[in-house]
Amino acid sequence: MQAKRPYHHANLKQSLLGAAVHLLAEAGPQGFTLREVARRAGVSHNAPYRHFKDKDDLLAAMAAEGFDRLTASMNAAIAEGDSAADRLGLAGRGYVEFAVGSPQHLVVMFETTVAGCSPKYAEAGMRAFQVLLNGIEAVQAEGGLPEGDPHPFAVVAWAAVHGLAKLAIAGRLPFDATRTVQFTNYLSQAVLHGMANLPHPLPPTAG
Amino acid sequence: MQAKRPYHHANLKQSLLGAAVHLLAEAGPQGFTLREVARRAGVSHNAPYRHFKDKDDLLAAMAAEGFDRLTASMNAAIAEGDSAADRLGLAGRGYVEFAVGSPQHLVVMFETTVAGCSPKYAEAGMRAFQVLLNGIEAVQAEGGLPEGDPHPFAVVAWAAVHGLAKLAIAGRLPFDATRTVQFTNYLSQAVLHGMANLPHPLPPTAG
DNA sequence: GGCATATGTTGCCGCTGTCAACATTATTTG
């Protein structure tokens, strides 16, 4: 039952996920087809159904994997930071770097309906958000932000960085991927500076 | 030739667009099907091809219509503002209001590849962005922002508001639609305040 | 009235997601 050992096609589930990631990057969500994934994995068009409930289930798995990569990208960027404020900005940089590097992946991660999916997907998303939240709390501890619930600050930071990434991917910004990543620095500074000099917004007391 | 008068089915093109908008709002991009649009308009599954080159062409037309509605929503919100800074914040509010009210529409507007589409689509998008850009310039004239190219400021403002809207639509924010719109106020203030107290970022000199 | 053209329909094609039935391989169990 819990034997993860290879059967006919050694660890097909991972092969399918890998093929799916590549296909998504090449063809985008439109050209992403379950049958093509199976073709690339060298199995029949119905083999994926032994590992994923349906197409959406595969997409959710890819989204979860994407959130893990996003988390890793932010953590890698953070490592080079000195101050907490610095690290928060670098987290945003890591976010945008991942986004412009895997634009189609980001679509799947955020277009998928968040509710009613596998817990793996939800948890991976939480972990990514937690990086930002931790960064915010560190800045608060450093005195760079008002005390209180860190969530509103995290939402603003997330929104700014996410919006920049999405607009860049949509080709609506007047600069290319490299400059977009550079521009993230200014964006982070502006957002952080603004929140630092404004009173804490009470409303969102969520957990 | 230029006769827009009814033929068999008085002004089918508009009927199709209307049916398409409703279907999109109900079923989302996944359930959006050309044949269902035709069904709702009471015509055969191939009638739409006399008015739209293909499915993407219909989507582009809907996107253009969406940008017009977005522009209208921002302009309506702006009308109530006193200062230029106030009006800029209200524009963001109008943006988010439109987004949470027509979430599926926003997907089509920004997921569609911006390049290679009909000029109508590109122009409608430009007009929407112009509202933000004008707002930024007004704030600059008021002395609320550093002088110089307004584009970087507009990009930051756009990114923040767009990101908030997208995250809200994806169900990833800890508050509902109404509170999201309210939260836009704080977001705008923070962004504007931050940019006001930072030197002008030179890089994006685009036009 | 007659003709070209714009508009709408029918029929078809390959493709897709998904189900059911069958085949094969691994695991368990006596």
Added chain:
DNA sequence: CAAATAATGTTGACAGCGGCAACATATGCC
């Protein structure tokens, strides 16, 4: 170690989709 059982993969089918071609009909122009 062999038989039973579960896990995994294949084949075949179905309806629905986007899109093309051929056909039918309405409209405007002369």
